[in-house]
Amino acid sequence: MADLLLPNLLAGNCSDRVCVRVSRFWNFYDTNNETKLLHANMVLIDVEGNSIHAQVYPPTDELFRTRVKEGGVYTFSYFRVRGSNICYKPVENDQMLVFTKWTKVEEVLAVPPAFPMYSYSIASPEQLQARIDIRTQFTDVIGVIAAISSIGTTQTKLRQGSSTKRTITIQTPR
Incomplete structure (x- = not known):
């Protein structure tokens, strides 16, 4: 079949x-x-x-x-x-x-390499604004991760010592 x-x-x-x-x-x-x-x-x-x-x-x-x-x-x-x-x-x-x-x-054990992993539909900021209080669609994706930096350290003003930091860039529709 x-x-x-x-x-x-x-x-x-x-x-x-x-x-x-x-x-x-x-x-x-x-x-x-x-x-x-x-x-x-x-x-x-x-x-x-x-x-x-x-x-x-x-x-x-x-x-x-x-x-x-x-x-x-x-x-x-x-x-x-x-x-x-x-x-x-x-x-x-x-x-x-x-x-x-x-x-x-x-x-299925032999999965084709091009089989998609995720399903998403990117909404523009205007589309997200229009969805406020609208219950027809569940919106849980605001963009696609375009880049992730290496872990770095940063010194904060409020704390003594350093904190770890990673920068994540999210791409939204143009």
């Missing part, structure tokens, strides 16, 4: 197979009870850089937590494709995946 690219998925139950990198993996807890997990979330990227949000609900999340690691590449099959969440979408995609106890997971 050939792997489908993310844009080729159709809504509904899906027995097709996708090969994706788990770019991010995080938990979402009930805001009224921080010990109650509502769902685990993933941002998945295919070989062409297309991204999609995936969710898995308790108790099935335990199966994925032990088998799926952030940064790993996997094939998934037998999942549900549905419309994306209305609020706090982590990627620009109108669809998302829901993994169930029937979802098959296989780790």
